[in-house]
Every structure is written in structure tokens, then in C-alpha cells.
Amino acid sequence: MSVVLKLTNVRKYFPTTKSFSQRKKEYVKAVEDVSFIIREGETVGLVGESGCGKTTVGRIILRLIAPTAGQVSFRDQDLFALRKEELRKTRKKMGVVFQDPYSSLNPRMSIQEIVAEPLKIHTNLKGLELQERVVELLKQVGLKEDCLRRYPHEFSGGQRQRIAIARALVLNPAFLVLDEPTSALDVSVQAQVLNLIIELQKELNLTYLFISHDLIVVEYIADRIMVMYLGRIVEIGSTDKIFNHPIHPYTKALISVIPIPDICQQRKEIFLEGDVPSPVNVPSGCSFHTRCPEAKEEVCKREIPILKDLGQEHYVACHLAKVES
Amino acid sequence: MKAPKKEADKETGGREYWRGLHLVLRNPLTVLGLAIIITLTLIAVFAPQIAPYPDQGRGASNLKDRLAPPSFDHFLGTDDLGRDILSRIIYGARVSLKSAIIVVVIVIAIGTPLGLIAGYFGGRIDEVIMRMTDAILAFPALLLAIAIVAALGPNLTNALIAISIPWWPWYTRLTRGQAISLRERQFVEAAKAIGVSDFRIMFRHILPNCLSPIIVQATLDMGYVILSIAGLGFLGLGTQPPTPDWGVMLSNGREFVLYEWWYPTFPGLAIFITVLGFNFVGDGLREASDPRMRGKFR
Numbered sequence: 001m002s003v004v005l006k007l008t009n010v011r012k013y014f015p016t017t018k019s020f021s022q023r024k025k026e027y028v029k030a031v032e033d034v035s036f037i038i039r040e041g042e043t044v045g046l047v048g049e050s051g052c053g054k055t056t057v058g059r060i061i062l063r064l065i066a067p068t069a070g071q072v073s074f075r076d077q078d079l080f081a082l083r084k085e086e087l088r089k090t091r092k093k094m095g096v097v098f099q100d101p102y103s104s105l106n107p108r109m110s111i112q113e114i115v116a117e118p119l120k121i122h123t124n125l126k127g128l129e130l131q132e133r134v135v136e137l138l139k140q141v142g143l144k145e146d147c148l149r150r151y152p153h154e155f156s157g158g159q160r161q162r163i164a165i166a167r168a169l170v171l172n173p174a175f176l177v178l179d180e181p182t183s184a185l186d187v188s189v190q191a192q193v194l195n196l197i198i199e200l201q202k203e204l205n206l207t208y209l210f211i212s213h214d215l216i217v218v219e220y221i222a223d224r225i226m227v228m229y230l231g232r233i234v235e236i237g238s239t240d241k242i243f244n245h246p247i248h249p250y251t252k253a254l255i256s257v258i259p260i261p262d263i264c265q266q267r268k269e270i271f272l273e274g275d276v277p278s279p280v281n282v283p284s285g286c287s288f289h290t291r292c293p294e295a296k297e298e299v300c301k302r303e304i305p306i307l308k309d310l311g312q313e314h315y316v317a318c319h320l321a322k323v324e325s
Numbered sequence: 326m327k328a329p330k331k332e333a334d335k336e337t338g339g340r341e342y343w344r345g346l347h348l349v350l351r352n353p354l355t356v357l358g359l360a361i362i363i364t365l366t367l368i369a370v371f372a373p374q375i376a377p378y379p380d381q382g383r384g385a386s387n388l389k390d391r392l393a394p395p396s397f398d399h400f401l402g403t404d405d406l407g408r409d410i411l412s413r414i415i416y417g418a419r420v421s422l423k424s425a426i427i428v429v430v431i432v433i434a435i436g437t438p439l440g441l442i443a444g445y446f447g448g449r450i451d452e453v454i455m456r457m458t459d460a461i462l463a464f465p466a467l468l469l470a471i472a473i474v475a476a477l478g479p480n481l482t483n484a485l486i487a488i489s490i491p492w493w494p495w496y497t498r499l500t501r502g503q504a505i506s507l508r509e510r511q512f513v514e515a516a517k518a519i520g521v522s523d524f525r526i527m528f529r530h531i532l533p534n535c536l537s538p539i540i541v542q543a544t545l546d547m548g549y550v551i552l553s554i555a556g557l558g559f560l561g562l563g564t565q566p567p568t569p570d571w572g573v574m575l576s577n578g579r580e581f582v583l584y585e586w587w588y589p590t591f592p593g594l595a596i597f598i599t600v601l602g603f604n605f606v607g608d609g610l611r612e613a614s615d616p617r618m619r620g621k622f623r
Binding site: 059062063064087088091092094095096098099100103104105106107108109117118121122164167 | 510511512514515516517518519520521522525529530533534
């Protein structure tokens with residue numbers, strides 16, 4: 001399978017202070033040295049807690065912000081070296097669904113205008129043809145034709161998310177960034193939207209980057225999972241590996257606290273102590289060593305661990321990983 | 326049960342506006358203001374048909390009836406050149422309304438796009454535009470207007486230019502504030518990700534969402550512009566005689582206030598009522614557009 005998306009050593013720092021008294025600028029290190037690939041037809045989950053940089057990664061891939069360093073290539077084309085016309089063509093192949101269905105649709109535009117906008121920008125479709133394509137898409141995401149003239153505030157959260165999905169798919173993209181598309185919805189609606197996302201993938205042969213903090217949702221939808229902590233990817237592996245054989249202490253802790261609907265089952269939950277350190281002052285060495293229940297060795301405080309290949313597409317950034325495997 | 330619901334669904338787009346209108350009309354003062362504005366507009370449009378002495382309204386003098394008190398011949402009396410004051414006020418409404426509309430259109434046309442650009446792009450462009458507005462707002466508006474008219478020469482066109490120049494920065498500030506909060510919204514991000522141009526994002530996505538405060542401000546400003554024009558007219562820097570203008574009438578009538586009270590009083594009342602009308606409507610629109618205020622009348 002061919003590689004759709006490739007990130008190489010991507011960094012993103014945001015300056016924090018603007019005051020002139022401070023000569024030395026401080027930076028929020030939102031994304032630090034992130035590299036991964038996504039292959040055609042797969043769903044890759046990107047998980048981590050709030051503020052770990054996962055949404056920033058999504059925004060960089062969509063070219064909404066430029067990375068401080070590193071390379072992003074989409075089908076072997078460097079996204080940030082594209083010229084205007086090439087960029088337009090590339091944008092046609094990428095779509096996005098955002099987290100908050102209440103703010104991701106323009107309240108002053110009708111559903112028809114919202115879904116048709118990408119077509120107006122990128123194609124020559126007009127009038128009836130345009131409307132037909134919009135109706136086709138709305139039907140595909142499970143909405144009726146009569147909502148064309150209505151406005152976003154007349155729809156529920158789940159319906160709005162369907163509209164956002166229709167807008168993302170209207171140009172027949174190959175790749176979709178799904179930035180927590182279900183986290184603002186209640187559980188029963190979540191399941192409906194997730195199933196729709198899965199069905200559409202099969203039908204249209206889509207590739208997904210699924211960003212989420214909800215491990216259960218990610219387990220349900222993803223083929224592979226990447227775990228982020230403080231701007232770095234700490235573990236990449238198949239969904240089975242991450243859930244059944246996690247290696248990184250952070251992943252272990254995350255997996256151990258997923259609620260299991262079985263009162264008889266005994267297990268050891270790992271509770272991490274303290275808060276996530278500020279991304280302005282990232283701890284030395286392994287950024288997780290301040291909270292890691294297994295970190296003892298000097299090396300954890302001194303050296304930044306790199307992603308190690310453990311075989312079978314399983315990568316872990318931990319000094320102690322060797323011992324375990 | 327099903328049929329009427331479907332019918333209602335189709336009409337929701339239009340129903341929204343009716344609901345908005347209902348909210349506006351719930352306040353009796355707004356209705357009064359609206360009535361004043363509509364009456365005034367009709368008077369201005371049909372001035373030749375309504376005015377009892379159209380030629381005197383346009384400026385022809387009638388020296389045999391100088392300074393006549395209100396009577397059945399002249400409902401509001403006559404001025405020092407014997408002209409019917411009611412006719413002068415009716416023709417004056419044309420000048421005032423036309424000028425107010427011109428000024429408000431000019432200041433919105435200049436101020437709003439600059440505010441959109443400043444708020445949407447931010448950074449250095451924002452800095453340059455906002456410092457420009459600061460510089461203009463730092464001058465006292467009337468003084469600046471007087472200086473401009475003095476430089477260009479006193480007539481109505483120059484007076485309108487002079488009023489517009491210190492006025493547009495308010496719209497730039499207003500729009501910029503809205504644009505800054507809107508550009509962070511996800512629908513703008515989504516549009517960017519699709520590849521929508523900055524120009525289209527500004528005018529198709531951001532502008533329609535900041536229209537309500539602009540409309541409110543424009544309505545209130547209609548009244549203030551009429552007041553400013555009257556002010557410049559009073560100082561002899563606006564409309565030149567014999568063109569009827571409320572400010573000029575007030576200024577000329579000033580010296581007659583003790584014995585021929587009707588001369589300055591009625592033009593003054595015309596200004597007062599008009600400004601009040603626009604203020605009532607402006608306040609009503611503001612209340613209707615602010616969801617927190619809506620509850621107060623329910």
C-alpha cells in the first residue's frame with residue numbers, strides 16, 4: 001500500500017510573550033520532533049490528553065499553520081513547498097471534520113451553501129448539477145433533501161456533524177483529518193456518527209487520521225494508534241498491540257484506566273501522579289520521567305529517548321523498552 | 326400531523342426574520358421611532374406635494390409676510406424673509422436624510438473593509454490600520470470637520486466629506502473586534518482548509534456574521550450625522566442659503582428667539598424628533614440583536 005502522508009521531524013513552537021521587556025522569548029513547544037506515515041486506506045488514531053499537541057499536528061497537515069521545522073509530504077509532494085495551483089489540487093484531496101459541530105458551520109449560510117462551497121471553489125459545477133451533487137452527498141451521510149434551505153441552528157449536534165462530513169467529502173477527497181469528530185456528541189449519537197465514518201471509508205476508499213482523547217472510540221475505529229505526550233509521539237503500534245501489549249509506561253497507564261463493564265474483573269490501575277508539565281518548560285531527557293512510575297535510571301533524566309523499532313510496526317520511545325522486549 | 330410540520334420546516338428561513346421583527350416591535354419606543362423615520366422619509370420623498378408653499382420651501386422669499394406668527398395660512402409661522410417655516414422644514418428633511426444616508430454609506434464603505442482586513446490578518450497590517458484610526462480619533466471630530474471645511478470651502482458636499490473623515494474609524498474598530506473573534510471560529514478554519522481565498526472568507530464568512538452590530542451602529546449614527554450636519558450648518562459651514570437646512574434655520578432664527586419664538590423653535594424640534602427617532606430604532610435593534618437583552622421584554 002502506498003504512503004499517503006508522511007511527516008518528518010515536524011516541530012511547532014508558539015511564542016508566548018510579546019512584551020518588549022522580555023528579550024528572551026519563551027516558546028510553547030506544542031509539537032516536538034514528530035514523524036510518522038499513513039498508508040492508503042488505513043485509519044490511524046492519534047491519542048493523547050488535552051494540550052499534548054494532537055490538534056496542532058492536524059492543523060499542520062491541513063496547512064492551516066506552518067511548522068517551525070520539519071517536512072510534511074502528501075503523496076510524495078512537500079506540502080509547504082507547493083505553488084498556488086498545486087496547492088489547490090492537493091487541497092481537493094484532503095478534507096477535515098472538526099470537533100465542535102456548533103462552531104464549524106457558518107451560522108449565516110444555508111446547508112446547501114455550506115456543502116456546495118468546496119465545489120464552487122474547485123469545480124465548474126453550477127445550478128442544477130451543483131445541487132444534485134450536494135443532495136447526493138446529504139443522502140450519503142443520512143440527511144434528507146429538504147434540509148438544503150435550512151440553517152445550521154435548526155439541526156442537532158449529530159446532524160450538524162453529518163453536514164460537516166458531507167462538506168468534507170463533497171470533492172471526493174482521498175484523505176480526511178477527523179479532529180475529535182465525536183467528542184462533542186452524546187454516546188448514542190457518537191456511535192451513529194462513528195459507524196457512518198466507517199461505512200463511508202469502505203464505500204469511498206478513504207484514509208483517515210482520527211484525532212481523539214477517547215481511547216474506546218479510537219480502539220473501535222483505528223487500525224493503528226499513535227500515542228502523544230507533551231508534543232512527542234511516545235508509542236506507535238497496531239490497535240491490538242497498543243491495547244493488549246503496551247510498552248511505554250504512559251500508554252500502559254492510559255490503557256489501565258479505561259473502564260471495563262465487568263465488576264468481577266480484577267486489574268491493576270496505574271494512576272499517574274502530578275500534572276502534565278508545562279509545554280513551555282519541558283522536563284529534561286524523557287519528558288515523561290517526572291511522572292513515570294518506572295523511571296529510575298539516570299538516563300531517563302538525561303537523554304531524550306528516540307522511537308525504537310520493536311518489530312511488527314511497533315515503535316516505542318522509552319529507554320526501558322529494551323529490557324521489556 | 327406530519328403535513329403542517331413539513332410546511333413549517335420549509336418556511337423556517339423566512340420565519341427567522343419575522344421572529345426578529347417581532348422582537349424589535351415588542352418595544353413601544355422602537356415602534357414610535359420607526360413611525361417617525363417612516364413619516365420623515367415619506368415627507369422627504371413627497372415634499373413638493375405636501376409642502377403648502379413649495380417655492381418658499383425651496384428658497385423664494387415672500388417679504389410681505391415677514392415673521393408672521395403661526396396661523397392658518399402658515400401653520401408654523403414665517404421667517405425673516407417671509408418664507409413658510411413648515412415648507413422649509415419639509416424641504417429641509419430632504420437635505421438632512423439624503424446627507425445622513427450618504428455619510429453613513431461612505432463611512433461603512435471605508436470603515437468596514439479596513440476593519441475586516443485588520444481583524445482577519447492581524448499582525449503588522451492590523452497595527453498600521455489601528456494606529457491610523459487612533460490618530461484620527463485623537464482629534465476632536467467637530468474641530469477636524471471645521472478645519473476640513475475651512476480648507477475645502479463651505480458647501481454641503483464638503484461638509485459631508487468633513488463629517489465622514491473623522492467618522493469611519495468607529496466602524497473599523499467595531500468590525501475589527503468582531504472579525505478577531507470570528508476568525509478563530511472553526512468554520513473559518515474549515516473554509517481555509519478547503520482552500521477558500523482570504524477575500525472570500527472575509528466577505529462571505531466573516532462579514533455576514535458581524536452585520537448586526539454594524540446595522541445598529543449605522544441606525545444610531547443616522548441621527549448623529551443629522552445632528553452634525555445641523556451643527557456645521559449652524560456654524561455656516563454646511564448648506565448655503567437659500568437651500569433649506571434645519572441647522573441653518575436654527576442659526577438664523579437664534580436672534581429672534583425672544584419675540585418670534587416660532588422661528589428657531591420648530592427647526593430645533595425637527596432636529597430633536599428626528600434624532601430621537603433614529604436613537605429609538607437603534608436601541609431597539611441593539612436589544613433585539615443581543616440575546617441577553619431579549620429576556621427583559623418576554
